[in-house]
Amino acid sequence: MTDASGLYELKNLSKRYTRGKETVAIFDGLDMTISQGDFIAIMGPSGSGKTTLLNLLGGIDRPSSGEVLFEGQRIDNLGQGKLAKWRAKNAGFIFQFYNLMPTLSAAQNVELPLLLTNLSGKARKDRVKTALDIVGMVDRAGHRPAQLSGGQQQRVAIARAIVADPKVLLADEPTGDLDRTTADEILQTLQLLNKELGKTIIMVTHDPAAASYAARELHLNKGRFEEKGKA
Amino acid sequence: MLKQTIAVTLLNLRSIPQRWGMSLATVLSIALVVGVLLGFMAMASGFRATVDGAGADDVAVMLRGGAMAEMNSVVERNDVRLLEVAPGIAADESGEPIISAELFVVVDGIKRTSQTRANLALRGVGLSGPELRPQFSLVEGRMFEPGTAELVVGESVLREFDGFALGETIRLGSNEWTVVGVFSTGGSVFDSEIWADLGVIQNLYDRGSSVQTVRARLTSVEALEALQEYVENEPRLNLEVLSERAYFARSAGGTTNLIMFLGWPLAFAMAIGALAGAWNAMYASVDARTRELATLRAIGFGGFPAFVAAMAEALVLAFAGGLIGAVATFLLFDGVSASTLGSGFTQVVFAFAVTPDAVISGVILALIVGFLGGFVPALRAARIPLLAVHSD
Numbered sequence: 110m111t112d113a114s115g116l117y118e119l120k121n122l123s124k125r126y127t128r129g130k131e132t133v134a135i136f137d138g139l140d141m142t143i144s145q146g147d148f149i150a151i152m153g154p155s156g157s158g159k160t161t162l163l164n165l166l167g168g169i170d171r172p173s174s175g176e177v178l179f180e181g182q183r184i185d186n187l188g189q190g191k192l193a194k195w196r197a198k199n200a201g202f203i204f205q206f207y208n209l210m211p212t213l214s215a216a217q218n219v220e221l222p223l224l225l226t227n228l229s230g231k232a233r234k235d236r237v238k239t240a241l242d243i244v245g246m247v248d249r250a251g252h253r254p255a256q257l258s259g260g261q262q263q264r265v266a267i268a269r270a271i272v273a274d275p276k277v278l279l280a281d282e283p284t285g286d287l288d289r290t291t292a293d294e295i296l297q298t299l300q301l302l303n304k305e306l307g308k309t310i311i312m313v314t315h316d317p318a319a320a321s322y323a324a325r326e327l328h329l330n331k332g333r334f335e336e337k338g339k340a
Numbered sequence: 341m342l343k344q345t346i347a348v349t350l351l352n353l354r355s356i357p358q359r360w361g362m363s364l365a366t367v368l369s370i371a372l373v374v375g376v377l378l379g380f381m382a383m384a385s386g387f388r389a390t391v392d393g394a395g396a397d398d399v400a401v402m403l404r405g406g407a408m409a410e411m412n413s414v415v416e417r418n419d420v421r422l423l424e425v426a427p428g429i430a431a432d433e434s435g436e437p438i439i440s441a442e443l444f445v446v447v448d449g450i451k452r453t454s455q456t457r458a459n460l461a462l463r464g465v466g467l468s469g470p471e472l473r474p475q476f477s478l479v480e481g482r483m484f485e486p487g488t489a490e491l492v493v494g495e496s497v498l499r500e501f502d503g504f505a506l507g508e509t510i511r512l513g514s515n516e517w518t519v520v521g522v523f524s525t526g527g528s529v530f531d532s533e534i535w536a537d538l539g540v541i542q543n544l545y546d547r548g549s550s551v552q553t554v555r556a557r558l559t560s561v562e563a564l565e566a567l568q569e570y571v572e573n574e575p576r577l578n579l580e581v582l583s584e585r586a587y588f589a590r591s592a593g594g595t596t597n598l599i600m601f602l603g604w605p606l607a608f609a610m611a612i613g614a615l616a617g618a619w620n621a622m623y624a625s626v627d628a629r630t631r632e633l634a635t636l637r638a639i640g641f642g643g644f645p646a647f648v649a650a651m652a653e654a655l656v657l658a659f660a661g662g663l664i665g666a667v668a669t670f671l672l673f674d675g676v677s678a679s680t681l682g683s684g685f686t687q688v689v690f691a692f693a694v695t696p697d698a699v700i701s702g703v704i705l706a707l708i709v710g711f712l713g714g715f716v717p718a719l720r721a722a723r724i725p726l727l728a729v730h731s732d
Contacts, residue, residue, distance in 0.1 A: 169638050189643075210632055221347070
């Protein structure tokens with residue numbers, strides 16, 4: 110379905126926090142490769158650094174040392190502006206609490222990433238419709254987040270994440286706030302995006318059922334990965 | 341960048357109703373500041389307009405040099421003689437100069453409403469006195485006879501004070517007077533005065549032959565210069581010559597300045613309070629949208645649009661406050677009648693005037709408050725940490 114070329118390469122990655130006088134290492138000397146078209150679930154106990162890793166992959170946090178390469182280019186040392194441009198072009202984010210703008214309609218929320226492109230108004234509208242169509246939310250385009258259920262809001266958030274056609278989707282507990290049935294629907298949608306559209310997806314979850322939708326499961330524990338083979 | 345900025349700004353402005361309490365408090369506090377400032381400005385400009393309007397350009401007022409007001413002026417009889425032959429002064433049909441040497445003393449009157457004593461101006465005028473007030477007319481009775489203890493009273497005096505009805509005898513100080521007439525000068529400051537014969541007042545109040553002011557009708561507006569030149573070049577005269585309009589404007593100037601000196605500092609002190617309010621509201625606004633702003637940054641939006649959006653919110657709230665303050669002041673105060681003591685003891689009745697200039701000043705003050713109150717919170721908005729995307 111995809112070529113096996115490395116999309117991400119993490120080299121000797123470390124992340125440390127200073128708490129008072131104490132320095133806490135989240136992980137130290139982490140190496141990892143993520144291929145184009147992967148669907149990876151990152152699991153692990155609380156505080157193991159799952160979300161921190163996702164932040165580093167998404168360019169919203171920087172490592173204490175080591176390198177994050179995306180398509181062979183380092184992103185960990187880019188300036189604020191360049192990193193913002195990199196995110197706009199390459200990364201789509203899906204959050205546990207959806208992070209939709211409450212005063213905007215579903216369509217306006219989805220349109221946000223396209224405002225950073227040079228697309229015309231009409232082209233933006235077409236792209237928004239396509240994205241909403243993929244997640245099955247076209248008929249709710251005019252609704253505000255408060256008028257939508259949790260699952261519907263997450264679908265809109267997924268549409269927002271894919272509308273600018275980024276290479277990677279980074280999902281942080283995307284079903285953490287949803288009931289089982291709704292969670293399954295969302296995960297099926299992500300699986301579809303991976304299989305049909307070839308999107309690389311990296312998903313942080315603590316839920317084994319959610320992780321089972323991914324092609325690979327990586328368990329982060331004490332700063333190290335343990336890979337579990339898929340059944 | 342423009343598209344981003346507009347999008348984030350609209351996003352921000354649309355979310356104001358979600359923080360209506362804080363936003364409303366900011367708007368109202370700024371409205372109050374602007375209202376106070378405009379109230380004082382309306383008072384000052386209304387006062388000035390009334391007093392400016394009362395004075396004529398073709399009437400000269402002469403006071404002792406350096407005397408800022410009638411109260412502190414002394415003009416000797418000899419000076420009056422010299423003025424009677426001065427150039428530029430109009431003459432009546434019989435060829436006599438239209439000139440009125442005047443003197444006023446302060447007497448007690450009993451206010452009808454409160455039954456308390458209040459100061460009244462008792463003015464001694466010559467027969468030309470009325471001629472120098474174009475709106476002068478006798479409403480009742482007749483003019484006083486020169487050389488007698490007879491009075492004519494202004495309409496306002498009759499209305500507001502006891503004992504001045506036509507034909508009544510009234511004791512002012514140690515002297516008894518008879519009211520023989522009631523006059524009106526069309527609502528000007530003179531309506532609050534009592535007039536009597538100049539010679540009688542000089543006599544009863546031991547003023548010898550001195551007066552305080554000399555008023556003269558000029559042959560034309562331009563004749564003022566000739567008169568001023570004459571007075572300047574006449575070594576026996578140490579007098580100041582002003583047009584009546586300039587004289588009133590100067591008398592009003594002190595009061596106007598006083599009003600403005602009270603108004604601006606008060607508005608300024610309140611503005612600091614409003615600034616703190618705006619600052620607080622904007623901080624609350626940025627805090628409430630931390631996750632939204634961080635999410636926009638994660639999507640790829642820059643910090644600048646967040647800064648502009650927060651500034652826009654602050655300025656919109658401030659503008660709304662300024663406008664509400666201006667409109668409220670206009671509705672409440674414009675045209676409202678008030679009175680105050682002018683220079684000397686003359687009461688000046690005037691109407692508040694909310695002028696376009698004052699409204700512009702008020703709105704500018706509001707925008708300054710909004711700008712200063714919004715700036716630091718807006719910087720904070722631009723620097724929201726990206727990791728706040730995960731905040732609850």
